[in-house]
Amino acid sequence: MRNPLSEKIVSIKPSGIRKFFDIASEMKDVISLGVGEPDFDTPWFIRDEGIYSLEKGRTFYTSNSGLLELRKEICNYLKRRVDVNYDAGHEVIITVGGSEAIDIAMRAMLDPGDEVLIPQPSYVSYEPCVVLAGGTPVIIELKNENEFKLTKQELLDAITDKTKILVMPFPNNPTGAIMTKEELKDIAEVCVEKDIFVLSDEIYSELTYDKPHYSIAALPGMKERTILINGFSKGYAMTGWRLGYACGPKDIILQMTKIHQFCIMCAPTTSQYAAVEALRQGDEAVEKMRESYNQRRRFLMYSFKEMGLPCFEPFGAFYVFPCIKEFNMTSEEFAFALLDAKRLAVVPGSAFGDCGEGFIRISYAYSLEKLKIAMSKLSEYITELRAKNEKK
Amino acid sequence: MREKILSYIEKNSRIDLKELAILLGTTEPEIAQELSEMESEGIICGYHTLIDWDKVTTDRVNALIEVRVTPQRGQGFDAIAERIYKYPEVNATYLISGGYDLLVSLEGKTLREISNFVSQKLSTLESVISTTTYFVLKKYKDHGTILNGDSEDERMIVTP
Numbered sequence: 001m002r003n004p005l006s007e008k009i010v011s012i013k014p015s016g017i018r019k020f021f022d023i024a025s026e027m028k029d030v031i032s033l034g035v036g037e038p039d040f041d042t043p044w045f046i047r048d049e050g051i052y053s054l055e056k057g058r059t060f061y062t063s064n065s066g067l068l069e070l071r072k073e074i075c076n077y078l079k080r081r082v083d084v085n086y087d088a089g090h091e092v093i094i095t096v097g098g099s100e101a102i103d104i105a106m107r108a109m110l111d112p113g114d115e116v117l118i119p120q121p122s123y124v125s126y127e128p129c130v131v132l133a134g135g136t137p138v139i140i141e142l143k144n145e146n147e148f149k150l151t152k153q154e155l156l157d158a159i160t161d162k163t164k165i166l167v168m169p170f171p172n173n174p175t176g177a178i179m180t181k182e183e184l185k186d187i188a189e190v191c192v193e194k195d196i197f198v199l200s201d202e203i204y205s206e207l208t209y210d211k212p213h214y215s216i217a218a219l220p221g222m223k224e225r226t227i228l229i230n231g232f233s234k235g236y237a238m239t240g241w242r243l244g245y246a247c248g249p250k251d252i253i254l255q256m257t258k259i260h261q262f263c264i265m266c267a268p269t270t271s272q273y274a275a276v277e278a279l280r281q282g283d284e285a286v287e288k289m290r291e292s293y294n295q296r297r298r299f300l301m302y303s304f305k306e307m308g309l310p311c312f313e314p315f316g317a318f319y320v321f322p323c324i325k326e327f328n329m330t331s332e333e334f335a336f337a338l339l340d341a342k343r344l345a346v347v348p349g350s351a352f353g354d355c356g357e358g359f360i361r362i363s364y365a366y367s368l369e370k371l372k373i374a375m376s377k378l379s380e381y382i383t384e385l386r387a388k389n390e391k392k
Numbered sequence: 393m394r395e396k397i398l399s400y401i402e403k404n405s406r407i408d409l410k411e412l413a414i415l416l417g418t419t420e421p422e423i424a425q426e427l428s429e430m431e432s433e434g435i436i437c438g439y440h441t442l443i444d445w446d447k448v449t450t451d452r453v454n455a456l457i458e459v460r461v462t463p464q465r466g467q468g469f470d471a472i473a474e475r476i477y478k479y480p481e482v483n484a485t486y487l488i489s490g491g492y493d494l495l496v497s498l499e500g501k502t503l504r505e506i507s508n509f510v511s512q513k514l515s516t517l518e519s520v521i522s523t524t525t526y527f528v529l530k531k532y533k534d535h536g537t538i539l540n541g542d543s544e545d546e547r548m549i550v551t552p
Contacts, residue, residue, distance in 0.1 A: 025548070037547060173552075
């Protein structure tokens with residue numbers, strides 16, 4: 001029989017989290033800090049709107065680019081929150097989560113040989129999406145000493161004649177890093193000068209704890225070269241609804257809509273109706289969740305300080321990224337050993353790129369009670385490790 | 393800061409000053425000072441515990457009573473409300489808009505105890521025109537907390 005598989009697909013390695021998941025989910029009584037989604041249920045008024053839309057029998061397709069009503073609300077929201085004006089008619093497309101938006105943006109923009117700059121550690125799907133779209137991923141390794149922000153020099157060093165897109169994954173999963181307006185200015189200048197497009201993944205934009213999120217699309221000359229990606233999963237605790245969106249120049253959105261039309265048809269209708277309500281009434285609910293995450297974030301930073309575990313203070317998303325290099329173990333060894341010894345699951349930093357080696361990702365999308373138990377287990381574990389290493 | 397402290401202790405009055413200071417990104421003395429100021433200003437009126445008494449004893453009955461009254465000249469509803477809320481078995485008293493005037497929440501050991509209160513104390517007050525008593529059969533949610541509402545974390549154990 002002939003080989004039924006595509007070489008391209010087979011050559012893509014599965015997500016590094018997979019192996020860890022398989023083992024952890026077999027174990028009993030595991031306390032997990034490994035989840036990349038909110039612990040809150042979707043606020044009731046949003047769920048209620050979804051239920052209402054089902055009761056009304058709104059079980060049809062929407063237009064390919066999504067309900068106009070929702071696109072308009074998204075434009076209002078972006079105007080209000082990040083001060084960027086988009087045209088609901090031509091510059092917005094509703095997608096099945098932010099993930100689909102990443103995929104179809106890459107496919108709409110890349111030709112073979114085009115290079116895409118991907119700062120890592122970052123979310124696991126940028127690299128495979130670029131490969132699937134026929135482009136060439138070029139990794140920029142972010143550094144702990146820069147608090148995992150992208151610097152102008154790092155960007156300049158990575159640019160070649162073939163560079164077409166820069167991925168900007170901030171607020172960042174897994175590090176929790178954010179980038180301020182000033183820092184983004186440096187990056188934007190380079191992009192304008194070198195004629196590079198930006199895919200700005202702002203899915204965690206509602207979850208920043210120092211100052212409100214700033215979008216690179218708001219800087220001069222950037223709106224016309226930025227695909228802004230966002231969605232409802234993180235800020236509104238709507239992961240399972242699978243709803244995101246992309247905003248950008250009309251020509252790009254038009255081609256993205258073509259792919260979306262043939263592959264997906266439209267994003268889930270129930271979710272779209274619920275999302276309209278989320279944007280109209282959601283500010284207070286989001287603020288409550290943000291305050292709650294912020295309290296847990298402070299608690300974790302305090303706990304790490306007590307344990308003497310080095311960790312820069314992150315101001316975004318719901319992750320912290322402490323350094324475990326002192327134990328002379330790889331991130332994966334550390335995570336497996338911790339799981340084995342204390343039944344505590346964290347994600348090895350290396351799952352998010354080679355430069356995540358030596359770090360672990362800890363999610364604080366958990367109740368304070370759970371985090372307290374988890375931190376005392378982690379503290380016990382590293383105390384034992386240190387004692388063992390000293391004996392040697 | 394005040395509102396942050398309040399919204400935290402509203403759900404959890406077992407305050408550990410040190411912990412609260414960490415969570416809110418401030419210092420223990422500041423929390424302590426804010427708390428004592430809010431206590432003396434009457435913003436914080438008490439620290440209560442939410443108890444599901446049904447799990448402890450069957451000897452407790454709650455009732456809600458709608459009361460229609462004649463307001464008194466110069467004092468409106470305040471004087472009659474005071475006459476009612478001074479009874480220790482009265483848990484809460486609210487002035488209500490709509491078809492009646494006062495809503496009284498009451499706690500007693502038995503149905504008889506509550507009916508005695510209504511017939512012998514409440515109804516005999518001069519300004520009380522009529523009362524309607526409702527007995528609470530089951531408490532689902534109290535003070536924003538769902539009783540018997542333990543839900544498990546159904547998320548996958550590790551996700552990117």
